[in-house]
Amino acid sequence: MAEYWDRYWRTRSNRRRFLGGVGVASAGAAGLALVGCGDDDSGGNNLSGLATPTSGANATPTPVDVFANAKRGGTFNTFTTGDAPSIDPYGNGSFQTKALASYTYSRLFKYNAGPGVKVADLKPVPDLAEKAEVSADGMTWTITLRKDAKFHNVAPVNGRAVNTDDLKYSWSRVMDPKSGVATRVPFIDGVSYPDASTVVFKLKTPYAAFLDALSDTNVFFIMPKEADGGFDPATKMIGSGPWIFDSYTPSVSYKFKKNPDWWVKGFPLMDATNISIIPQYANQIAQFQTGNLDTVGITADDLINVKNQVKGVQLYGEVSQLISILFFDSDPASLWNKDPRIKQAISMAIDRDGLTDLGYQTKKLTAAGINVRGDWNNIIPAGLVKYWLDPKSPDMGDGAKNFKFDLTAAKALLSAAGWNANTEVTYQYSANIYGATFNAIGEAHIAMLNALGIKTKTETQDYASKYKPQTFDKGNFSGIAYGYETPFPEAGGYAAMFLPGAANNHSKISDAELTDLWTKQASELDGEKRKALFKQIQIAHGKKMYYIPTQAGAGTGWTGYRDWLQVNDIHTVPGSYGGATEVTPFWWKSQ
């Protein structure tokens, strides 16, 4: 099936019929390469990638074997665990705000989720953009808006066409300190708007992940300029995306209706989306069992039960793009900052397979015949397959031994580094935010550190008041901390953890080799070469172990769908917080 789609899109690409195959890899080599609607033979540089079924008036017909028998209508019943702090897409940096925004607001680019497209193959394709051109030096991106893009037919916007005035307003929201988004686009030097349908981004340096940044739901949602006084975006959402905002009842639900004027003609297939706010896991599962919810996230502990109890349930497992890390204070007096062997020893004392089994029930599920992944996170998550280097692979070189559980060798290394067994280290993490799997692994670390001979004093920190603002954001802590790294849609964000001055350099690492590699990857527009650079980054870091990747996030996460939901092998988009634009418009219900 996947091969069929790959062939299908490649064929379409060569025939220059579709919008959207994104040729980042070729852009540098091709000079002023065309990204998007190929209009000449240089379009051959485009890689296949579009899996969104149609793309407006110029699109070829929808593949008949998937959507021909699609049943239209009905309501998609889903849930979220809590209220988004704000429904204004720039009102808060929370993932809940961003996930909600992607129902209503378009971006310039999105990801190419579609039948048979694996997470590893996701890449940016045009959303509100029609095409994107990059200059020969990679410093200027010119993006043309699609002509058939309209805002929702809701006052005061009333279905008018999207133009660059809206982009100008939206970009001002990006740069507003309250949005917290500007820190995600430090590589952009300026934005100009030559005409009503063209926007030009001037970069400070060539940046390979530029289109990923525009696809990222953390960055650039297009709002109508009327949001500047014409309506209150904190209470009303008006965009140009697939779903029209219907209502928000705090702590109860969000409701959306389908946008009949969406430029992806004929979609969404369902008439409405009803998102219930259900914080408690047991309630979510019960609602799924009774059929009140069409989909639910299922923990590994419950997977077999749900499989046995819910007739016809469709289960989908995916490794997330999350890494959890042990990170260290930046105090030059700390022994681990004087002798790298201490961090290496700690990494060797981490039983990664044991942690994966603890958090994700790998043995139990495997014994039950369920296929689960038990890979180890590198400094790039195991779920980001395109760039991830398997720590067990021979390519890891000398660094591989630092990932392998070997307590005897770890103790010897620690002793050689002169560790004083009486030294007590503060081990801190937040236990009130990430859930049971994260917490269980966090507690297991303590036992592993103690087994190595490191005395620990555990400090569980409140996420909002202490962990996030102090420990994680600013690195204001002493000892060892454990947490998730922010999920990034592509690998550059993770590698920035080594970049001096980067916001997510939690341990204030400064390493010439890693900085050089990061700088090279950022401006490398050839996809394969860039991939090789990320491999080098992981090899180089594996030897040093500035941050110790651990296993929360590395196991398989499970989603259940009721049998009546036809998802067509189109699943969540990690870089897009679920994919309300990329995914759910193409699902339908058979009853």
Next chain:
Amino acid sequence: MQRYIIRRLLLMIPTLLGVTFVVFILIRSVPGDVIDLIGGAFGAATPEQRAALKEEFGLDQNIPTQYVKWMSHTARLDFGKSIVSGRAVGDELKNRLPVTLELSALAILVSLCIALPVGIISAIRQDSAADYLGRSFAIGLLAIPGFWLGTILIAMAGRYFTWGVPPTQYVGFADDPIRNIKLMAVPAFILGAGLSGGVMRFTRSTMLEVLRQDYIRTAQAKGLRERVILVRHAMRNALIPVVTVIGLQLPILVGGSVIIEQVYSIPGMGRYYIAAVNQHDYPVIQAINILVACVVVFTNLGVDLLYSVLDPRIRYG
């Protein structure tokens, strides 16, 4: 009586002012800064940007100035806007308070339905099997955590009796009474059962005390029927302290039903409060605290006034 009520109402003013001051200061003493939380990923807002944010939310002014400004708005029932969501706090409270009050009222009703009969039977049949059973029942209800019971009931319903799974979304009583009660019944039972243990034990001990009073013995000597003695003489006197206990439960329920609201997806005050605390959303925290303080002082007044209804000997002047 009128003078008493006026005096009590006047006394509420310094009490509530004290609460506003303590709440205002305490919130600002909690570690962490709301500006860090809204300043973007990695707290990366520049000092200039942080200063601009502080100015926008009035946090650049000194504490007394902030307090006076806030109080002047609060006195006009203007609770401001949430720093995090930008939504009017007053609107949120208007929607959420009735939900929590409904849940609390139902919970108190449930607790009374359990506690009073069991407590009274336990007292009049002291040291009998019924007494031991009743007391064990009370301890059991006290001991079972509401979040555990709630979770177990939902999980069991999903597996074995799907009719018991609560509706996915809350609906107001006026909009759909059946659906509303279907959602509220089980959480009200769980909350009420938890409360009933304490109330039942209190009812039993006050009943025992009253049953030993001379006037009860006199009534028995006069040959009054036991039912009359219990209902007219014993219960009426025994219930006065019980009313106090029940009255004190209301503010606890208003501010403390957060866990059951989470489990059953009930859009009450508790969930709003917890989210606000996690986000350091000062206007929301302050408004809810004031509201709960008002519920406490007005409930206390109500309870005191109820005394005179239950016991004609009590007169306020």
